[in-house]
Amino acid sequence: MDLIIGGAYQGKLDYAKKRYGLDDGDICTCTESDGISFGHRCIYRTEEFVMWCIRSGKDAVEFLEQHKEEWKDSVFICEDMFCGVVPLGADMRAWREMTGRTCSYLSSEAVNVIRIFCGLEQVLKCG
Amino acid sequence: MTIFISGGNKNGKSGYAQDAAVKLAGGGKLYYVATMIPYDDEDRTRIERHIENRAGMGFETLEAGRDIQKVFDSADESGTFLVDSTTALLLNEMFPNSHSEKADENAAQRCISGLLEIARRAKNAVFVSDYIYSDAARYDEFTEEYRKSLASIDRALAQACDTVIEVCAGNLIVHKGQLP
Numbered sequence: 338m339d340l341i342i343g344g345a346y347q348g349k350l351d352y353a354k355k356r357y358g359l360d361d362g363d364i365c366t367c368t369e370s371d372g373i374s375f376g377h378r379c380i381y382r383t384e385e386f387v388m389w390c391i392r393s394g395k396d397a398v399e400f401l402e403q404h405k406e407e408w409k410d411s412v413f414i415c416e417d418m419f420c421g422v423v424p425l426g427a428d429m430r431a432w433r434e435m436t437g438r439t440c441s442y443l444s445s446e447a448v449n450v451i452r453i454f455c456g457l458e459q460v461l462k463c464g
Numbered sequence: 465m466t467i468f469i470s471g472g473n474k475n476g477k478s479g480y481a482q483d484a485a486v487k488l489a490g491g492g493k494l495y496y497v498a499t500m501i502p503y504d505d506e507d508r509t510r511i512e513r514h515i516e517n518r519a520g521m522g523f524e525t526l527e528a529g530r531d532i533q534k535v536f537d538s539a540d541e542s543g544t545f546l547v548d549s550t551t552a553l554l555l556n557e558m559f560p561n562s563h564s565e566k567a568d569e570n571a572a573q574r575c576i577s578g579l580l581e582i583a584r585r586a587k588n589a590v591f592v593s594d595y596i597y598s599d600a601a602r603y604d605e606f607t608e609e610y611r612k613s614l615a616s617i618d619r620a621l622a623q624a625c626d627t628v629i630e631v632c633a634g635n636l637i638v639h640k641g642q643l644p
Binding site for chain 1: 468470595598601612616618621628630639
């Protein structure tokens with residue numbers, strides 16, 4: 338499993354498509370309302386999966402651990418949302434906190450971790 | 465040589481960009497492309513502080529709040545251009561009359577083509593942007609459109625420039641190319 342992280346609109350998905358030769362059918366785009374669908378080569382918008390977890394009272398890391406076999410060869414893409422001020426809203430705070438834990442968990446499980454900055458790759462972990 | 469600089473706010477991007485531009489110019493023509501159009505006293509104070517910071521560095525100031533490629537009407541291409549910042553330029557292009565009106569949807573594309581023209585024609589150019597993409601928030605439509613537009617400009621410049629630098633607490637992270 339690989340993890341691609343970076344701020345909004347930095348070109349994370351474009352990078353993943355190129356690096357792994359993905360087409361649209363390979364990509365699961367997570368949403369706040371429907372969560373995640375395993376079995377895809379690429380899990381995009383991991384932060385929205387985390388929001389779905391919050392809305393449905395689940396812990397994202399526990400949920401991922403339970404389904405590890407289904408995503409162990411996938412590429413996760415997650416937005417880096419950790420550099421702003423602490424959000425005022427409790428649900429935004431919970432979202433940021435759980436997304437942070439999820440990224441740290443995925444990062445520790447990942448073979449490669451790549452940060453995308455303005456479309457350029459920065460290798461953070463190379464397996 | 466062309467350099468693209470980004471990073472969080474108040475990290476020393478402008479200061480480094482000025483030093484880099486002076487170095488690149490090597491005594492030749494040096495232009496500060498001022499993109500900020502002041503709307504109130506707070507803006508005017510900020511601009512005055514920037515002018516003071518640049519005093520004695522040898523910059524000639526070119527005002528270009530919009531249509532940035534027009535700097536070539538009065539400047540010499542063989543000079544060194546410091547564009548600070550793409551953030552202000554985009555704001556002016558998106559909201560041409562005031563900050564409250566409907567955003568111009570062609571603004572980002574206009575900024576990209578103007579900035580890339582500078583990158584292509586100028587002997588040396590240094591571009592400064594702001595990294596505003598890593599916070600946990602659900603923004604309104606305008607703010608989200610602004611972030612998305614600025615990111616598209618950043619990515620175009622990062623691709624075109626020889627060197628890409630992220631400034632973090634005054635330190636330089638080189639993402640592409642070599643330092644000047």
